[in-house]
Amino acid sequence: xxxxxxxxxxxxxxxxxxxxxxxxxxxxxxxxxxxxxxxxxxxxxxxxxxxxxxxxxxxxxxxxxxxxxxxxxxxxxxxxxxxxxxxxxxxxxxxxxxxxxxxxxxxxxxxxxxxxxxxxxxxxxxxxxxxxxxxxxxxxxxxxxxxxxxxxxxxxxxxxxxxxxxxxxxxxxxxxxxxxxxxxxxxxxxxxxxxxxxxxxxxxxxxxxxxxxxxxxxxxxxxxxxxxxxxxxxxxxxxxxxxxxxxxxxxxxxxxxxxxxxxxxxxxxxxxxxxxxxxxxxxxxxxxxxxxxxxxxxxxxxxxxxxxxxxxxxxxxxxxxxxxxxxxxxxxxxxxxxxxxxxxxxxxxxxxxxxxxxxxxxxxxxxxxxxxxxxxxxxxxxxxxxxxxxxxxxxxxxxxxxxxxxxxxxxxxxxxxxxxxxxxxxxxxxxxxxxxxxxxxxxxxxxxxxxxxxxxxxxxxxxxxxxxxxxxxxxxxxxxxxx
Numbered sequence: 192x193x194x195x196x197x198x199x200x201x202x203x204x205x206x207x208x209x210x211x212x213x214x215x216x217x218x219x220x221x222x223x224x225x226x227x228x229x230x231x232x233x234x235x236x237x238x239x240x241x242x243x244x245x246x247x248x249x250x251x252x253x254x255x256x257x258x259x260x261x262x263x264x265x266x267x268x269x270x271x272x273x274x275x276x277x278x279x280x281x282x283x284x285x286x287x288x289x290x291x292x293x294x295x296x297x298x299x300x301x302x303x304x305x306x307x308x309x310x311x312x313x314x315x316x317x318x319x320x321x322x323x324x325x326x327x328x329x330x331x332x333x334x335x336x337x338x339x340x341x342x343x344x345x346x347x348x349x350x351x352x353x354x355x356x357x358x359x360x361x362x363x364x365x366x367x368x369x370x371x372x373x374x375x376x377x378x379x380x381x382x383x384x385x386x387x388x389x390x391x392x393x394x395x396x397x398x399x400x401x402x403x404x405x406x407x408x409x410x411x412x413x414x415x416x417x418x419x420x421x422x423x424x425x426x427x428x429x430x431x432x433x434x435x436x437x438x439x440x441x442x443x444x445x446x447x448x449x450x451x452x453x454x455x456x457x458x459x460x461x462x463x464x465x466x467x468x469x470x471x472x473x474x475x476x477x478x479x480x481x482x483x484x485x486x487x488x489x490x491x492x493x494x495x496x497x498x499x500x501x502x503x504x505x506x507x508x509x510x511x512x513x514x515x516x517x518x519x520x521x522x523x524x525x526x527x528x529x530x531x532x533x534x535x536x537x538x539x540x541x542x543x544x545x546x547x548x549x550x551x552x553x554x555x556x557x558x559x560x561x562x563x564x565x566x567x568x569x570x571x572x573x574x575x576x577x578x579x580x581x582x583x584x585x586x587x588x589x590x591x592x593x594x595x596x597x598x599x600x601x602x603x604x605x606x607x608x609x610x611x612x613x614x615x616x617x618x619x620x621x622x623x624x625x626x627x628x629x630x631x632x633x634x635x636x637x638x639x640x641x642x643x644x645x646x647x648x649x650x651x652x653x654x655x656x657x658x659x660x661x662x663x664x665x666x667x668x669x670x671x672x673x674x
């Protein structure tokens with residue numbers, strides 16, 4: 192389908208105008224295409240060739256408004272680092288409408304009513320990070336928003352005492368409603384509006400519940416289930432979101448709003464990737480507990496339309512559900528079947544995590560090399576990349592014993608692991624290389640990393656070095672919220 196044949200549908204204006212602002216994007220100067228995503232084109236039925244046209248660049252930039260689109264930004268509230276902020280919102284994001292149930296949103300499109308002290312812009316650095324990571328998460332099978340395209344420009348903004356070029360990334364999601372959206376609606380004391388918002392979320396994300404009794408409670412239950420699995424996948428792959436505020440927490444159970452995120456380099460259970468997070472509220476180990484806390488906040492906003500006791504009772508299943516999925520995935524990462532062990536090999540996995548931390552071992556590289564291990568007599572391919580070898584050597588003794596007890600072969604374990612242990616993980620230092628090239632006007636690094644992100648289990652011979660251990664000087668770096 193050609194770009195001018197796409198018709199967008201806007202359904203948010205059924206809400207009162209105090210919940211959104213209709214506005215026009217503020218285009219960037221001299222916009223330039225950095226990259227477009229063929230997979231995302233397929234999702235909305237867009238012909239790839241259209242992405243190479245000036246009309247497409249203008250579409251991302253906001254100067255080409257498609258049929259049916261009425262651009263708008265949404266208001267929401269949120270708990271940021273545990274403290275309630277009564278009004279936040281799309282401070283630099285503009286919603287364009289939906290096609291094929293994908294809601295299109297540009298990030299970096301200028302000032303809105305909700306920009307507060309911001310300038311409404313997103314710089315190229317942070318836009319590249321979001322564009323690539325949303326696709327990398329999808330490549331790993333982790334529920335996430337998607338990205339259609341990214342543009343650079345000759346508009347500049349000041350960040351951290353530097354001037355950086357401004358960018359826009361086109362994001363796509365089945366829903367942009369957040370826990371913070373419910374928090375804003377709830378503080379209006381308008382119960383009917385909360386009913387309306389809940390119906391909207393059910394229509395978007397849980398349509399099977401539309402004619403169910405107790406559908407609002409069941410909406411909450413469904414989100415608890417989805418979030419338990421989502422956080423289990425985050426933890427399994429060592430992903431750190433960095434800023435899990437309730438305004439960055441999806442009602443559809445997706446990973447949204449990629450800011451100071453990181454995939455762990457060497458394993459550290461209390462790792463913090465956001466240098467603003469001095470107390471470690473959003474540390475790697477805390478993420479499941481913060482998710483539960485955010486769901487508790489949601490339960491409080493729904494008490495006017497739900498049986499709060501039922502919500503809180505179901506919320507008690509969150510951690511057990513999360514742990515169950517996590518253990519199943521971690522068993523797969525070491526090539527074992529959790530059902531063959533009475534405790535799902537819990538002790539073996541806990542011992543592994545302690546050994547990885549004590550060894551200062553690159554987390555995901557460990558699992559990839561374990562996938563290709565041929566003999567317990569030669570562990571050099573793994574031990575040689577550990578800073579301290581002895582903790583891992585002891586773990587291998589336990590692992591070998593369990594493998595013998597469960598009568599599994601290297602071949603059988605490898606087949607299990609190949610499906611869940613990617614060769615490539617987009618670590619921050621890898622993405623930074625592409626960012627630095629892009630700042631010089633060379634966008635080839637972004638294009639190359641998009642292919643790797645979407646195919647992390649494949650061979651990419653030219654980029655073999657990205658499958659190696661992260662250089663220590665780049666390991667577990669903290670990032671800024673500045674974007």
